[in-house]
Amino acid sequence: MRSRRYIWWWVLPSAILFLGIILIPFITALTYSFRSLSFTTSTATGQYIGVENYRRLVFDQDFYNSFKVTFLYMVPAIILQGLLGLGMALLIAGAVRRARILIPIMLLPTLLTPVVIGLIGVLTLNPDFGVIGQFLNRLGLVQGAVLGNSDTALLAIIAVDTYQWTPFVAVILTAGLLALPKEPYEAAQVDGANRIQTFFRVTMPLLWQYFVVAILIRVIDAFRIFDIIWVMTRGGPGTATEAVAVYAYRHTFRYWDLGYGSALIMVIFVFISILVEYLYKALQKWQTA
Amino acid sequence: MANNLNITSAARKQASAHSRRLLTWISYLLTGLLVVIFLFPWLWVFSLGFKTRAEIMSPNIVWIWTPTLNNFIEVLFVKGYWRLIINSLIVAVSAVTLCIVIGVPTAYAFSRFPIPGKESWFYMILTFRMAPAVVLALPLYVIFARIKLLGTYGAPILAHCTFTLPFVIWLMRSFFDDIPKEIDAAAMTDGYSRAEAFFYAVLPLVKSGIVAVALFSIIFSWNEFLYGLILTSDATRPVASQIPSLIRPHGTLWGEVCALATTASLPVAILIFALQRQLVRGLSFGAVKG
Numbered sequence: 001m002r003s004r005r006y007i008w009w010w011v012l013p014s015a016i017l018f019l020g021i022i023l024i025p026f027i028t029a030l031t032y033s034f035r036s037l038s039f040t041t042s043t044a045t046g047q048y049i050g051v052e053n054y055r056r057l058v059f060d061q062d063f064y065n066s067f068k069v070t071f072l073y074m075v076p077a078i079i080l081q082g083l084l085g086l087g088m089a090l091l092i093a094g095a096v097r098r099a100r101i102l103i104p105i106m107l108l109p110t111l112l113t114p115v116v117i118g119l120i121g122v123l124t125l126n127p128d129f130g131v132i133g134q135f136l137n138r139l140g141l142v143q144g145a146v147l148g149n150s151d152t153a154l155l156a157i158i159a160v161d162t163y164q165w166t167p168f169v170a171v172i173l174t175a176g177l178l179a180l181p182k183e184p185y186e187a188a189q190v191d192g193a194n195r196i197q198t199f200f201r202v203t204m205p206l207l208w209q210y211f212v213v214a215i216l217i218r219v220i221d222a223f224r225i226f227d228i229i230w231v232m233t234r235g236g237p238g239t240a241t242e243a244v245a246v247y248a249y250r251h252t253f254r255y256w257d258l259g260y261g262s263a264l265i266m267v268i269f270v271f272i273s274i275l276v277e278y279l280y281k282a283l284q285k286w287q288t289a
Numbered sequence: 290m291a292n293n294l295n296i297t298s299a300a301r302k303q304a305s306a307h308s309r310r311l312l313t314w315i316s317y318l319l320t321g322l323l324v325v326i327f328l329f330p331w332l333w334v335f336s337l338g339f340k341t342r343a344e345i346m347s348p349n350i351v352w353i354w355t356p357t358l359n360n361f362i363e364v365l366f367v368k369g370y371w372r373l374i375i376n377s378l379i380v381a382v383s384a385v386t387l388c389i390v391i392g393v394p395t396a397y398a399f400s401r402f403p404i405p406g407k408e409s410w411f412y413m414i415l416t417f418r419m420a421p422a423v424v425l426a427l428p429l430y431v432i433f434a435r436i437k438l439l440g441t442y443g444a445p446i447l448a449h450c451t452f453t454l455p456f457v458i459w460l461m462r463s464f465f466d467d468i469p470k471e472i473d474a475a476a477m478t479d480g481y482s483r484a485e486a487f488f489y490a491v492l493p494l495v496k497s498g499i500v501a502v503a504l505f506s507i508i509f510s511w512n513e514f515l516y517g518l519i520l521t522s523d524a525t526r527p528v529a530s531q532i533p534s535l536i537r538p539h540g541t542l543w544g545e546v547c548a549l550a551t552t553a554s555l556p557v558a559i560l561i562f563a564l565q566r567q568l569v570r571g572l573s574f575g576a577v578k579g
Contacts, residue, residue: 006483010398013391017454021447022417025428032428088323094313095320103568104561105324108331110572111561113512115529116550120334122536123543129346131333167327168572175569213576224421227514231533245421252427253519265424269416272424276416283576284408 026269032262039256053263063264065239066247069154073243074222077158077165082215084162085169092170093177103171110168118231121160122147150240153233157241160228165221169214176210177203209282216279223272244268338548345543360548370549373528377553379442380517380527381510384449385503388457393499396461397487401473411459415574418455422515425451430519440522448516453506460505463575464498465491501567504560511557528553 033053038044057063096102109117125133125146136142146152184206188198226245229235235242235250242250248268252261337345339356365371399407417425429448433439438447468491476486492499517530528549535546564571 007398007402007404010394010402011404014395014454014458017387017391017450018414021429021451022425025425025432026417028428028432029424091316092320092323095317100565101562102320102324104565106327107561107568107572108558109327111508111512111568112331112554112557113529113532113550115512115514115532116334116554119532119536119546119550120330123334123337123547124330128348129350131330131350134348134350163327163330171569172573175573213573217573220419224419226421226423230514231536245423248421248423249515252423253430258427258431261427265427269420269424272420273416276419277412279419280412280415283574 029262029265032258033266035259037258038260039258041257044257044259049259053260054267056260057263057267062239062242062247066242066244069239069241070223070225070243073154073158073161073225073241074219077161078215078218078222080158080162081166081169081218082211084166085173085214086211088166088170089173089177093174096174097178103174106167107171108167109164110171114164114227115231117160117164118228121156121228121232125156147233148237150237153237153241157225157229157232160232161222161225164228165218169218172214173207173210176207180206209285212282213279216275216282220272220275220279223268223275244271334547335551335554337543338545338551340544342542342544360542360544361552364542364545364549365552368545370528370531372524373526373531373549374552376442376521376525377511377527377529380445380449381507383442383446384453384510385506387446388450388453388506389499389503392454392457393461393492394487396458397465397491399458399462400465401470414455414458418452418459422452422513426515426519429516433520439520440525442525444520445517445525445527448520449510449513451516452513453510456506456509457502460502460571460575461495461498463570464495464502468494498567501564501571504564505567505571508557508560511553 034048034050035046036044036049036052037046092102092106124130125136127133127137127142127145133142133146136146137144142149142152146156180203184202185198188202193201224245225243226249229241229243229246230249233241235246239247245268248261248264251257251264255261338360339358340351340354341357341359344351344354365374398404399411404410425448429444429451430439433444433447438444472490472494473483473486476490477483481489511527512529513527514529514533517527521527521530532546532550532553535541535549561568570576
């Protein structure tokens with residue numbers, strides 16, 4: 001009985017902070033989502049309007065566009081990062097075993113400030129003096145600015161995202177490769193399996209759980225993409241690169257439509273919590289294994 | 290006949306050892322090439338910070354030039370943006386210190402005590418950790434405006450705790466789970482209270498874990514963009530949040546932007562190398578033991 005009350009002292013400060021900066025703000029946004037509240041419209045002063053904000057959302061073409069953009073970016077980016085990351089991991093695992101310093105070097109793009117990664121994208125792709133943009137123009141692949149063209153802007157975002165996150169997938173998989181047990185390989189050798197058979201029948205099944213966690217983290221992170229797009233295109237041209245978080249930003253911090261913006265936030269949150277459930281299960285399975 | 294077979298198998302073994310060594314060297318070479326490919330865009334952008342405007346804008350890329358520190362001096366000292374670096378430091382260190390002090394005991398409790406609904410709490414913690422900043426940025430803005438916190442250091446510090454605290458609790462729990470419960474039990478049979486056992490027996494064992502979690506959190510806080518932009522004033526804005534506003538449709542001073550970006554990246558790069566051993570574990574939320 002004494003120890004039960006005692007537990008509270010360990011979690012109380014965290015619980016108070018969690019309540020103050022996460023739960024109360026979240027519930028505030030939840031109540032806003034049922035109100036008409038805007039800093040720019042004098043008649044929207046917080047009246048209760050039921051599910052009107054959500055109804056507006058259902059008929060908002062830009063809302064669907066933002067989900068479309070997010071998936072158009074997410075799916076190819078993650079497939080690319082998964083494949084390149086796997087190839088890279090297989091390639092570098094041997095060298096990493098000898099020189100662990102390769103891990104922090106490889107992870108520089110993943111961990112350095114995303115805003116600066118976006119800046120790298122803007123500058124290298126600049127058509128006039130950018131080291132890649134110039135090259136693309138000379139090859140005739142792109143006319144003018146890559147980021148100013150709605151056909152190529154999203155491709156550029158995918159490329160920069162892949163530059164940033166492929167090393168992350170590769171390093172997680174490398175850690176997996178280096179932690180693989182030796183026995184299954186000896187058994188495969190005894191059975192006379194060749195390299196390709198060994199890879200598909202032994203390495204891939206053992207590596208699979210690392211792959212799942214890396215990809216799930218990437219899916220959730222891709223859903224949140226904001227900084228890089230903000231620096232590179234601000235969602236443009238038009239709405240060509242306006243991913244979900246950028247769209248939500250437009251309605252909250254530019255139009256100051258708090259009611260509608262909050263409804264948007266809730267929809268995003270539901271999406272994230274579904275994705276996180278899968279990640280959580282994968283992580284849990286792992287920690288108990 | 291048997292002799293003959295032996296010779297060929299020995300020769301084959303030698304040949305395969307040769308080809309394996311060759312393959313290894315090729316893989317090292319390709320690894321080196323990959324490193325160069327990944328570092329090149331960085332180095333190129335950093336190099337712009339050391340160039341004059343004419344050298345940057347030249348349609349023929351200038352590969353050899355005399356480096357100048359003018360951009361750094363102009364942006365950091367003449368325009369006074371060194372303050373942004375200090376702001377980043379104040380925000381990151383305060384948020385991380387706060388979250389370590391209150392989050393580490395919580396992580397210990399989650400690792401050791403039968404807390405009701407433990408797994409649901411953890412699911413919730415992870416969900417908020419992974420939600421886009423824009424989800425909490427709006428209500429935090431409204432609340433901070435009401436309690437007159439907007440524009441002070443307190444606003445970004447508290448906002449950064451929204452992702453730092455979940456991260457600390459999540460990762461520190463995985464470090465505590467690695468420490469056998471017998472250690473606490475042994476200390477407590479020696480007459481220590483639970484709190485003393487935590488301080489004197491368990492904490493020393495997770496010291497390197499705490500350092501890793503703290504450094505990781507500093508990186509995330511340093512890199513954060515949206516809260517730092519929305520919740521601060523010009524006087525308290527961290528550097529990462531200011532960089533995008535220096536990029537304009539026309540007449541951007543690229544040399545200065547690159548100089549500032551280089552300066553802002555330097556501390557993070559140093560921390561990444563300091564974290565070397567724990568990087569994988571931190572990035573995979575503790576799932577992969579580093």
